[in-house]
Every structure is written in structure tokens, then in C-alpha cells.
Amino acid sequence: MSDPTWANHTGLFEAAGLTVKTYPYYDYDNHNLKFEQMLDCLNHVKANDIVLLHACCHNPSGMDLTNEQWDIIANVANQRGFTPLIDMAYQGFGDGIDEDAYGVRLMASNVDNMILCCSCSKNFGLYRERIGACSLIGATSQQADTALSILLYVIRCNYSMPPAHGAAIVETILDDVALKQQWHDEVKVMRDRINGNRRLLTQALTRQNISRDFNFITEQKGMFSFLGLSTDQVQQLKSEFSIYMVDSSRISIAGISDENVEYIAKAVAMVL
């Protein structure tokens, strides 16, 4: 898994009995990707290992791979023979519904085995309906069939039957041309709002004349970014300004608005 990753990944994979290790990913000091170190690490991964990648809108860092970096990682996956497990929980919230699938499609056409986990929690607003999809790619259709039968067995022993209503909603939308278009348009509204909030916050922080460059917030993608504050500064934001975020200073970009952005920027300037 990337260091860092969505906190629940560790719990999920360890509960499944897997040994979990991380590859370098986010550079907290420079607010960008440790791409060379990531590559160096992935170049040592063995064929029977699984490498978790975030399709887009990396949670918690907002730091995504560029298309060129995906190309390089796909080559490494092909050469090393490890199985990519791609988690796609925010499709459409980064650059676009198609654009955000670049890495997924590229990887699928480059490797023999792949697992894709898509969630509809966010981009369909169906958070607690447990709707998503798991797709398996095998080197041969026989291998894919075997993997599917194992997956169905695990599901049977785990939750037995998935809830049907969320899936029925998504199916209704995707099967209807007009509804699908409406969904595309509405996801665009959300994407534009998130990217707009990123610009709003960066501009408001810049106006505070803090000797720090916050442009990385505009360049990152999705619902989260690290502000780059210490735990003490995060505590101070909570106790003195009633601004809440996790100790790592991961902020929810969706919580920013025209009304609160100036207040947030002033408070961040104060604690800095």
C-alpha cells in the first residue's frame, strides 16, 4: 500500500490475513510525490504480491500519479508480474469520469492479472448502500473463472448476499441514456465545486501573506489534502477556531465554502 493510504485499508487487508507493507508515496515536506522512491520499491516487489494503487483522488493526500507516471508503473507491473489492486472510490471527482480511469484502463491492458474495486458511495451519493463493483482480470478466461469462484466463496462466507437497492439505483441510472447523462452532469457539478474550493482556499491563504506556498492544494485532486500543519497547530485550530480535521492535518476540501474560506485562511495563518 502507499504510505500513506486510506486508514481502513490496513485493517481490511490485515483482517483478511495478508501481510501488509508500504511503498513510499507522499512527500509531506515538499507536498508532492516520492515517485523515484516509489518506483525503486515497486521494482523489488515479487510476482505473487499484490500492489494497491488508488485510481484517482488519492485519499488522504490528494496526490495522484500523472498519466506518464501511470505508464511507467504499468511497465513495472508487467515486468515484475505483481497483481495490481486498484481502488477507485472517487471516479469523476478529479479530472473527469473518463480521465480518472486512465490508470485503470492502462493497467488492465498491460498486466495478466488485476483486481479493480470501484465504489459508488461518493460519485452516486449512495454512501451507506454498500454499492460498488469488484472486477477480476485473469491471464486466461479459465483463470478468471477460478478467481471468480473463489471470490464468490469468500463473499458467501463473509456477507453472503449483498444489499440490492443501491445496485438497482445505479443500474437504473447507467442503463438509461438520459439518466446517465444527468449523472455525468451532476458529477461534473461536484468535481467543479471541489476543484473550485481548492482554488478558493489557495487564493485565500495566499492573501494572508504567509511565507509558504499553498499552490499544491490547487494541483492536488479529490476530497482531501494535507494542509501541512503540526499536530499542535491542528489542536489549536480545533480549540481556538472550531476548525476540525484529523491530526495529520488532512482537510476535507468539500467542507470549504465561499462563506468560510476567509475564516479558515485567517485561522491557518494565525496558527502558523
Ligand SMILES: Cc1ncc(COP(=O)(O)O)c(C=O)c1O
Ligand atoms: C480510497 C477509498 N476506498 C474505499 C472507500 C470506501 O468505499 P465504500 O464506501 O464503497 O466501502 C473509501 C472511503 O470511504 C476510500 O477513501
